[in-house]
Amino acid sequence: MIYGRRLIGAAVTALTMLAAPVATAETPPDTLIQAWAIDDVISLDPAEIFEFTASEIAGNAYEGLIGYDPKDVSKIFGKVAENWTIAPDGMSISFKIREGRKFASGNEITAEDVVFSLTRAVKLDKSPAFILTQFGLNADNVDQMVVQTGPYSLDFKMDKAYAPTLVLYCLTATVGFVVDKKVVMEHESNGDFGYEWLKTNYAGSGPFTIREWRANEAVVMERNDNYSGDAPPMARVIYRHIPEGATQRLLLEQGDIDIARNLGAEEMTALASNTDLVIDTGAKGSIYYLGLNQKNEFLSKPEVRQAMKYLVDYQTIADTIMKGKVTVHQAFLPNGFLGALNDTPFSLDVAKAKELLAAAGVPDGFTVTMDTRNTPEITGIAQAIQQTMAEAGITMELIPGDGQQTLTKYRARNHDIYIGRWGPDYQDPHTNADTFARNPDNSDDAASKPLAWRNSWEIPEMTLKADAAVLEADADKRAEMYIELQEEHQQTSPFVIMFQEIEVLGRRKNVDGYILGPSFNDNSFALVTK
Amino acid sequence: MSITDTEGGRGSALFPFLWKTVKLLATVALTFLGLLIVTFLIGRVVPVDPVLAVVGDRASKSVYDKAFIELGLDRPLYEQFWLYLTKILTGDLGTSMLTKRDIVDDIARFFPATVELATVGILIGTLIGVPVGVWAAVRKGKLVDQVVRVLGLVGYSAPIFWLGLLGLLVFYARLQWVGGPGRIDIGFEYSITQNTGLLLIDSAMQGEWAAFRNIFGHIILPASLLGYYSMAYISRMTRSFMLNELEQEYIVTARVKGVPEWRIIWVHALRNAAVPLVTVVALSYANLLEGSVLTETVFAWPGLGQYLTNSLQNADMNAVLGCTLVIGAIFVGLNLISDLLYGLLDPRVRRRA
Numbered sequence: 001m002i003y004g005r006r007l008i009g010a011a012v013t014a015l016t017m018l019a020a021p022v023a024t025a026e027t028p029p030d031t032l033i034q035a036w037a038i039d040d041v042i043s044l045d046p047a048e049i050f051e052f053t054a055s056e057i058a059g060n061a062y063e064g065l066i067g068y069d070p071k072d073v074s075k076i077f078g079k080v081a082e083n084w085t086i087a088p089d090g091m092s093i094s095f096k097i098r099e100g101r102k103f104a105s106g107n108e109i110t111a112e113d114v115v116f117s118l119t120r121a122v123k124l125d126k127s128p129a130f131i132l133t134q135f136g137l138n139a140d141n142v143d144q145m146v147v148q149t150g151p152y153s154l155d156f157k158m159d160k161a162y163a164p165t166l167v168l169y170c171l172t173a174t175v176g177f178v179v180d181k182k183v184v185m186e187h188e189s190n191g192d193f194g195y196e197w198l199k200t201n202y203a204g205s206g207p208f209t210i211r212e213w214r215a216n217e218a219v220v221m222e223r224n225d226n227y228s229g230d231a232p233p234m235a236r237v238i239y240r241h242i243p244e245g246a247t248q249r250l251l252l253e254q255g256d257i258d259i260a261r262n263l264g265a266e267e268m269t270a271l272a273s274n275t276d277l278v279i280d281t282g283a284k285g286s287i288y289y290l291g292l293n294q295k296n297e298f299l300s301k302p303e304v305r306q307a308m309k310y311l312v313d314y315q316t317i318a319d320t321i322m323k324g325k326v327t328v329h330q331a332f333l334p335n336g337f338l339g340a341l342n343d344t345p346f347s348l349d350v351a352k353a354k355e356l357l358a359a360a361g362v363p364d365g366f367t368v369t370m371d372t373r374n375t376p377e378i379t380g381i382a383q384a385i386q387q388t389m390a391e392a393g394i395t396m397e398l399i400p401g402d403g404q405q406t407l408t409k410y411r412a413r414n415h416d417i418y419i420g421r422w423g424p425d426y427q428d429p430h431t432n433a434d435t436f437a438r439n440p441d442n443s444d445d446a447a448s449k450p451l452a453w454r455n456s457w458e459i460p461e462m463t464l465k466a467d468a469a470v471l472e473a474d475a476d477k478r479a480e481m482y483i484e485l486q487e488e489h490q491q492t493s494p495f496v497i498m499f500q501e502i503e504v505l506g507r508r509k510n511v512d513g514y515i516l517g518p519s520f521n522d523n524s525f526a527l528v529t530k
Numbered sequence: 531m532s533i534t535d536t537e538g539g540r541g542s543a544l545f546p547f548l549w550k551t552v553k554l555l556a557t558v559a560l561t562f563l564g565l566l567i568v569t570f571l572i573g574r575v576v577p578v579d580p581v582l583a584v585v586g587d588r589a590s591k592s593v594y595d596k597a598f599i600e601l602g603l604d605r606p607l608y609e610q611f612w613l614y615l616t617k618i619l620t621g622d623l624g625t626s627m628l629t630k631r632d633i634v635d636d637i638a639r640f641f642p643a644t645v646e647l648a649t650v651g652i653l654i655g656t657l658i659g660v661p662v663g664v665w666a667a668v669r670k671g672k673l674v675d676q677v678v679r680v681l682g683l684v685g686y687s688a689p690i691f692w693l694g695l696l697g698l699l700v701f702y703a704r705l706q707w708v709g710g711p712g713r714i715d716i717g718f719e720y721s722i723t724q725n726t727g728l729l730l731i732d733s734a735m736q737g738e739w740a741a742f743r744n745i746f747g748h749i750i751l752p753a754s755l756l757g758y759y760s761m762a763y764i765s766r767m768t769r770s771f772m773l774n775e776l777e778q779e780y781i782v783t784a785r786v787k788g789v790p791e792w793r794i795i796w797v798h799a800l801r802n803a804a805v806p807l808v809t810v811v812a813l814s815y816a817n818l819l820e821g822s823v824l825t826e827t828v829f830a831w832p833g834l835g836q837y838l839t840n841s842l843q844n845a846d847m848n849a850v851l852g853c854t855l856v857i858g859a860i861f862v863g864l865n866l867i868s869d870l871l872y873g874l875l876d877p878r879v880r881r882r883a
Contacts, residue, residue, distance in 0.1 A: 127589040215629035
């Protein structure tokens with residue numbers, strides 16, 4: 001028994017050592033600490049940035065020629081540009097650059113930097129480049145299309161007279177952000193316009209600089225002392241990679257972070273009663289939808305498509321599974337966009353769906369599969385839909401998969417139904433019309449593969465209508481065109497559009513001034529105080 | 531190994547040594563080649579398009595095609611593999627598509643975090659698991675034995691994800707005994723220079739004791755959790771090895787000779803049980819070194835497990851292959867070490883060699 005007692009003694013000592021209290025530090029008063037799953041960051045070069053997290057970082061570290069009011073996106077104003085004039089023929093826009101503003105490096109921002117940034121993005125031709133190249137720009141002609149006309153002026157030329165708002169909104173996207181030519185070109189190698197360097201470094205003029213990106217670990221930003229606007233109250237902003245929502249909640253409750261970005265419905269319920277914390281919400285542009293592949297013999301019947309729109313319990317899903325992280329929305333343009341259609345004609349109506357199925361010649365239903373991302377929320381929505389579909393006799397098998405895996409299958413048009421989420425690329429209605437309502441070539445080797453293509457939906461007439469809306473200069477007329485387009489799309493398309501996303505953020509009560517904008521690069525912490 | 535005995539005449543000690551080394555190297559090389567081929571093939575069979583991780587979902591066809599060719603995906607499979615192999619031989623593991631950094635740099639950054647966690651974990655697991663196992667063997671069938679068995683069973687079967695969250699809730703959120711997720715508080719983040727990447731060692735060497743304490747507070751909970759898991763296994767194995775030894779005749783002899791009981795158990799029996807135990811501990815350690823994805827996720831631990839999983843999900847094959855090599859090297863290395871330890875612990879093995 002002697003060794004027994006000794007053992008117990010040793011174990012108790014070990015446990016006391018384990019239990020030695022470790023003071024948890026409060027977050028420093030001049031540092032904002034956010035917990036977010038940041039493993040989607042693959043580049044910090046504005047010419048390549050396209051992911052949510054990186055967009056937000058760029059939005060706070062770089063500036064574009066122009067910006068808009070996140071509360072009312074129709075108010076467009078100059079940032080790097082002081083003003084602009086649209087040529088009478090609508091084929092070019094002349095920008096005048098504000099004088100005396102600086103990059104974080106101390107270099108002055110001139111028209112040369114703007115021209116460099118835009119031509120660089122086109123020549124590098126990374127994923128978001130199409131936002132600029134859709135105006136007829138390419139690597140060969142861009143030097144003639146984006147031209148410096150003076151130290152503080154430049155012309156942006158296009159191949160057609162596009163709707164001015166379309167062009168301006170596209171220039172607010174991250175791909176149009178202005179980079180410091182001198183700094184970037186100091187790091188050029190093999191004619192890469194400094195791309196190898198910039199993808200992990202920084203050369204901008206926004207309120208914060210990017211000091212460090214440690215993949216899967218943290219992003220550290222610091223106040224830009226050369227920023228021309230009001231100096232941000234926070235000296236440092238740190239994103240910590242905390243993939244798990246439950247972990248974020250614990251950190252937030254303890255005060256080890258100031259803001260939690262990936263709270264699930266469960267965590268939000270748990271936090272609601274905590275008076276030290278506040279939940280902020282902001283409508284985002286992302287749309288949740290089902291894509292019904294028209295290669296499937298059942299799904300290609302118009303009445304079946306219509307029936308499926310009556311077999312989703314929209315409101316219940318929004319209230320329970322998503323707990324306020326979405327609102328019901330049934331048209332392809334999110335609320336807040338020019339010409340958004342906010343009618344919600346569909347609700348769960350099994351009897352009506354059964355009638356439609358009978359009219360389609362499948363009164364007893366049929367069996368289909370749905371490729372479902374294995375995240376708790378998407379899986380939850382999918383299971384709810386599976387149940388309501390079953391009420392009308394449609395057997396829906398869920399095929400769970402990782403994000404990239406389901407996406408690979410969707411892009412190859414090998415799915416029956418895909419449950420997806422689509423975020424607009426810029427603030428103009430064309431961004432979603434382009435993908436939901438245009439399909440110029442439905443062949444397998446088509447050059448462009450929008451969502452309509454992925455679901456094999458042949459729509460030559462609707463494509464023409466969407467194309468016409470792009471060239472309408474009058475904003476009111478243009479909005480009218482999009483509403484008409486959505487009304488038709490809502491009834492006939494193979495897209496069951498269900499929800500618009502609401503971004504939710506949990507913050508400590510003392511943190512104030514965080515702005516949640518309609519897209520991630522509008523989220524701003526430049527004015528945050530604590 | 532018998533070749534050394536039959537052919538090793540006097541003065542020719544060099545030859546058997548060389549032969550052994552060559553044999554060893556050949557085995558290691560073949561192991562790695564096999565590992566690489568299998569991993570490479572798995573990577574190509576996985577239904578994930580690796581180009582997606584590079585250009586995203588929205589890229590135009592020209593951007594997509596460019597990336598496809600840059601990744602060498604247009605070449606035949608054997609050619610892709612051959613290119614990769616020749617690059618590895620020059621020490622170049624390629625670049626990660628996700629982090630845009632050299633795989634070697636990435637591993638050098640993520641691996642120490644895992645090593646540190648696994649080492650503290652295996653220390654806890656062994657230092658508690660072995661004595662507990664011995665105790666259970668001595669008190670076989672008694673209450674202690676039953677308690678140890680139940681504890682081991684729980685450790686073996688409870689999901690680590692759940693235990694981790696529970697641990698955080700109790701020890702971090704309620705009792706505030708330990709630090710939260712992550713390796714270190716932000717406040718200490720820049721107070722130490724990372725030389726080895728093992729923060730406990732770095733902070734101790736720089737005399738930053740406040741930081742050391744903070745780091746210890748962060749590592750102790752996830753390490754205890756991993757330690758608990760390996761303890762469950764190690765204590766079960768210790769118990770059965772010990773039971774085996776305690777039945778041997780030399781124990782009876784020792785008892786007859788009047789050797790004190792504690793000496794019989796802790797010196798005579800444990801010493802012999804320690805030989806197979808070394809392999810058990812080494813394998814547990816190797817398992818921890820692979821990086822526990824779930825533990826790393828719950829505790830926001832930037833280690834190899836998270837890196838590998840994320841790479842795999844995005845079909846970032848350079849990263850996956852690089853990690854496979856490292857994990858392979860760990861297993862080979864730990865096997866070698868436990869072979870050497872066998873020699874030290876067991877005179878019979880030493881003589882045979």
